[in-house]
Amino acid sequence: MSGFESRIRETAELVEIALDRFLPQREGPLGRVVAAMRHGALDGGKRLRPFLLIASADMFDVPRDRSVRAGCAIEMIHCYSLIHDDLPAMDDSDLRRGRPSVHKAYDDATAILAGDALLTQAFEILASKETHPNAEVRCRLALELARAAGKNGMVGGQMIDIYAEQKAFDLAGIEELQRLKTGALIRFSALAGGVIGEAGDEDIAALARYSEDLGLAFQIVDDLLDAFGDAEALGKPVGQDADMDKATFVKLLGAGGARDKARRLVASAKARLERFGARAEALKGAADFVFAREK
Amino acid sequence: MSGFESRIRETAELVEIALDRFLPQREGPLGRVVAAMRHGALDGGKRLRPFLLIASADMFDVPRDRSVRAGCAIEMIHCYSLIHDDLPAMDDSDLRRGRPSVHKAYDDATAILAGDALLTQAFEILASKETHPNAEVRCRLALELARAAGKNGMVGGQMIDIYAEQKAFDLAGIEELQRLKTGALIRFSALAGGVIGEAGDEDIAALARYSEDLGLAFQIVDDLLDAFGDAEALGKPVGQDADMDKATFVKLLGAGGARDKARRLVASAKARLERFGARAEALKGAADFVFAREK
Numbered sequence: 001m002s003g004f005e006s007r008i009r010e011t012a013e014l015v016e017i018a019l020d021r022f023l024p025q026r027e028g029p030l031g032r033v034v035a036a037m038r039h040g041a042l043d044g045g046k047r048l049r050p051f052l053l054i055a056s057a058d059m060f061d062v063p064r065d066r067s068v069r070a071g072c073a074i075e076m077i078h079c080y081s082l083i084h085d086d087l088p089a090m091d092d093s094d095l096r097r098g099r100p101s102v103h104k105a106y107d108d109a110t111a112i113l114a115g116d117a118l119l120t121q122a123f124e125i126l127a128s129k130e131t132h133p134n135a136e137v138r139c140r141l142a143l144e145l146a147r148a149a150g151k152n153g154m155v156g157g158q159m160i161d162i163y164a165e166q167k168a169f170d171l172a173g174i175e176e177l178q179r180l181k182t183g184a185l186i187r188f189s190a191l192a193g194g195v196i197g198e199a200g201d202e203d204i205a206a207l208a209r210y211s212e213d214l215g216l217a218f219q220i221v222d223d224l225l226d227a228f229g230d231a232e233a234l235g236k237p238v239g240q241d242a243d244m245d246k247a248t249f250v251k252l253l254g255a256g257g258a259r260d261k262a263r264r265l266v267a268s269a270k271a272r273l274e275r276f277g278a279r280a281e282a283l284k285g286a287a288d289f290v291f292a293r294e295k
Numbered sequence: 296m297s298g299f300e301s302r303i304r305e306t307a308e309l310v311e312i313a314l315d316r317f318l319p320q321r322e323g324p325l326g327r328v329v330a331a332m333r334h335g336a337l338d339g340g341k342r343l344r345p346f347l348l349i350a351s352a353d354m355f356d357v358p359r360d361r362s363v364r365a366g367c368a369i370e371m372i373h374c375y376s377l378i379h380d381d382l383p384a385m386d387d388s389d390l391r392r393g394r395p396s397v398h399k400a401y402d403d404a405t406a407i408l409a410g411d412a413l414l415t416q417a418f419e420i421l422a423s424k425e426t427h428p429n430a431e432v433r434c435r436l437a438l439e440l441a442r443a444a445g446k447n448g449m450v451g452g453q454m455i456d457i458y459a460e461q462k463a464f465d466l467a468g469i470e471e472l473q474r475l476k477t478g479a480l481i482r483f484s485a486l487a488g489g490v491i492g493e494a495g496d497e498d499i500a501a502l503a504r505y506s507e508d509l510g511l512a513f514q515i516v517d518d519l520l521d522a523f524g525d526a527e528a529l530g531k532p533v534g535q536d537a538d539m540d541k542a543t544f545v546k547l548l549g550a551g552g553a554r555d556k557a558r559r560l561v562a563s564a565k566a567r568l569e570r571f572g573a574r575a576e577a578l579k580g581a582a583d584f585v586f587a588r589e590k
Contacts, residue, residue, distance in 0.1 A: 029458040030451045037446065084411060089384075089403035108384035109457055112407065116379060117446040119411065123418040124441035127434045135430035139422045142437055146419035151332065151412040156325045162404055163324040 004285035011054050012047040015075060018068045022076075022121065032106070036114035037121075040102045041079040048286070049074045049189040052214075055282035056193020056207055069131045070141060070196055073122040074189050077149050080118035081185075083111050085158065095236065119149075132196055140195050148188035157181025169247035175216065182222075183215035190214070190283070206272050210283065213269035218290050220262040223248040224255065225295070233295045266291045299580035306349050306366075307342040309359065313367045317416065327401070331409035332416075335397045336374040343581070344369045344484040347509075350577035351488020351502055364426045365436060365491055368417040369484050372444050375413035376480075378406050380453065390531065414444075427491055435490050443483035452476025464542035470511065477517075478510035485509070485578070501567050505578065508564035513585050515557040518543040519550065520590070528590045561586045 023038050025031060050071030057067035086093040086101035087108060094104050103111035125131060126142045147153055157180030169177070190211035194204035223241065227250045231238045241248045249258040269287045273280035318333050320326060345366030352362035381388040381396035382403060389399050398406035420426060421437045442448055452475030464472070485506035489499035518536065522545045526533045536543045544553040564582045568575035 029454040030446065032458055033446055033450060033454040080411075084407055087384075087407065089382075089407060109382075110454070112379055112382065112384060113450050113454055116375075116410075116414065117450045119414055120441050120445035120450065123437055124445060127422075127438035127441060129434075135434045139424075139430045139433045139437075142418055142434075143422035146415050146422060150415035150419060151325065151328055155328060155408050155412045155415065159324040159328045159405070159408055163327055 004282070004289055007055075007282055007285070008046060008048075008051050008289065011051045011071075014054075014064065014068050015047045015050045015071050016042065018072045019075065022072055022125065032110060033113050033117055036102050036106045036110045037118055039099075039105050040083045040111075040114055041076060041118060043097075043099075044075070044079060045097060047071070047075060048218075048290075049078055049185060052186065052189035052211065052283070052286060053193045053196075055286065056190045057197050058193075058282065059276055059279040060194065060197025060199050060203075062193070062197045065130075066132055067193065067196060069125055069128075070192055073125040073131075073141075073145065074185065074192065076118040076122040076125070077145065077154075078185060080115040080122075081149075081154060081158070083115040083118070087111060090158075090162070098236075134198070137196060137198060141192055144188055144192065144195065148184040153180055153184035154182075157184070167245045167247055171249075171252055174247055174249065174252070178216060178219040179212075182219055183212065186215035186218060187211045203275070206275055210269045210272040210287075213265045213272065214287055214290060217262045217265035217269065217287070220249045220258050220265070221290060221293060223250045224258055224262070225293075226250075228255065229294065262291055299577070299584055302350075302577055302580070303341060303343075303346050303584065306346045309349075309363050310342045310345045310366050310370060311337065313363050314370065317367055317371075317420065327405060328408050328412055331378075331397050331401045331405045332413055334394075334400050335378045335406075335409055336371060336413060338392075338394075339370070339374060340392060342366070342370060343513075343585075344373055344480060347481065347484040347506065347578070347581060348488045348491075350581065351485045352491050353488075353577065354571055354574040355489065355492025355494050355498075357488070357492045360425075361427055362488065362491060364420055364423075365487055368420040368426075368436075368440065369480065369487065371413040371417040371420070372440065372449075373480060375410040375417075376444075376449055376453070378410040378413070382406060385453075385457070393531075429493070432491060432493060436487055439483055439487065439490065443479040448475055448479035449477075452479070462540045462542055466544075466547055469542055469544065469547070473511060473514040474507075477514055478507065481510035481513060482506045498570070501570055505564045505567040505582075508560045508567065509582055509585060512557045512560035512564065512582070515544045515553050515560070516585060516588060518545045519553055519557070520588075521545075523550065524589065557586055 019041050023034055026034050053071045053074055054067045082096060083102045085091050086096055087103055093101055102114055123142055127138055132138050157177055160177045161181055187208055190207045191204055194207045225234060226238055226241045229238050253261060266287045270284045273283055314336050318329055321329050348366045348369055349362045377391060378397045380386050381391055382398055388396055397409055418437055422433055427433050452472055455472045456476055482503055485502045486499055489502045521533055521536045524533050548556060561582045565579045568578055
């Protein structure tokens with residue numbers, strides 16, 4: 001296992017333990033919503049967003065207990081969005097990471113409420129003193145997260161994904177969709193590490209630019225994996241974009257063009273981190289990881 | 296029109312204007328989610344929760360632009376919960392305040408996302424400097440709202456409402472359901488006025504106790520209106536609790552017993568405000584209003 005792989009795995013374990021503590025099991029109907037929240041939030045994927053936040057915070061010597069808390073908040077937002085996206089009224093996905101999605105394991109009402117509760121708890125965590133002693137920092141985290149997740153961010157991107165005539169999209173159109181739907185949360189993740197580290201404006205701006213490049217590369221690789229990836233490794237069916245005749249980076253640029261663009265973006269993302277020198281190793285590793293990932 | 300009626304109407308107008316500004320119309324798919332948010336949040340009811348917040352803040356000479364902002368946040372939470380509750384997967388209500396519910400006017404996916412976006416924007420408003428210059432105050436507002444709205448508050452109450460064997464509930468059971476489902480947000484509303492007014496702990500505790508009594512009285516009157524109210528004035532069908540054989544305060548206490556209990560709670564709520572003297576006129580008026588309301 002490479003140094004980067006063991007580092008992202010170590011972070012994912014810290015996040016898993018913290019999420020488990022944030023969602024203690026209960027009895028009765030309240031236990032049902034908590035169980036559904038746990039189903040949607042635990043045992044989850046790479047934890048890329050918390051990794052970006054924690055690795056970015058590490059550069060400013062933020063105590064891990066603080067950055068892991070903020071990482072849990074961003075992961076709760078990510079997981080709530082997956083729970084709601086999987087609903088029959090939205091993408092109607094029965095499977096998520098090879099397991100039944102929350103509405104299949106429970107029911108639609110429980111999935112809606114579990115998503116609502118995760119979204120709400122993310123802000124409870126950010127607003128709590130344990131996340132940072134300086135209330136200005138906590139408010140900025142909450143404000144930036146709300147902007148990234150709301151109608152002018154992730155939710156807006158989801159609306160475009162559902163309602164826009166995507167097959168007619170040009171490159172600018174899919175870049176805008178990506179910037180909102182997946183980019184805004186990835187951008188927040190890296191930027192929030194700077195905020196919680198009380199970094200200067202220029203450092204935070206560099207993190208924002210890094211994560212904008214990274215987010216776009218992430219989406220291009222996603223399109224490549226959907227076109228050419230391995231369904232088993234991915235834990236979901238492939239070829240869905242082509243079946244739906246969606247405009248994707250692969251369709252518009254070709255496989256080679258899309259791969260070149262992702263490669264250039266990853267190089268650009270890493271260049272944004274020059275000011276941080278060797279401190280930025282983990283974030284540079286994340287950029288390489290996003291490019292090379294197979295799931 | 297009584298002095299109280301003109302006061303609650305005046306506050307509702309301020310909230311309406313502010314909500315309209317928070318939700319500027321847009322073009323395209325983003326415009327669709329904003330239009331659905333506007334459908335669910337504008338032209339809405341009595342605005343009791345913002346009234347409680349603003350009237351409570353008035354006692355501490357909070358500038359109205361701040362208390363109206365916080366009032367909009369609590370109203371966005373209230374409206375998101377109605378949008379999600381009305382969904383086919385939940386209460387399946389086609390009508391809300393005599394108009395099509397959001398998923399009927401748009402569709403289920405749009406209603407889910409509009410609710411998510413309102414929930415998110417509530418925290419964006421509370422975390423913004425314009426709501427209060429002191430970040431400690433903003434964080435406390437966000438923290439208390441998240442607690443009131445989340446899995447140990449409103450969302451938890453909604454789960455109990457859907458999944459518990461309500462017909463078997465005793466008085467303690469329905470009081471617990473009420474405390475979570477409707478009580479927690481009403482409690483937050485009055486308490487938040489003290490928080491934003493940087494009131495002392497004892498003042499805030501008095502506001503919390505006032506609103507706990509008020510919230511319970513509100514629910515008992517709701518049950519009475521469902522049993523004996525006028526469908527036209529209410530803008531919704533009556534007799535639903537009896538049809539579903541739900542345990543209600545009316546069923547457990549009889550009409551007279553329920554009305555007596557509500558009357559005692561209103562008197563108790565007003566007594567909690569003694570320490571504030573004449574400053575508490577509006578909040579006392581709200582308690583009388585909750586008891587006497589016909590819709």
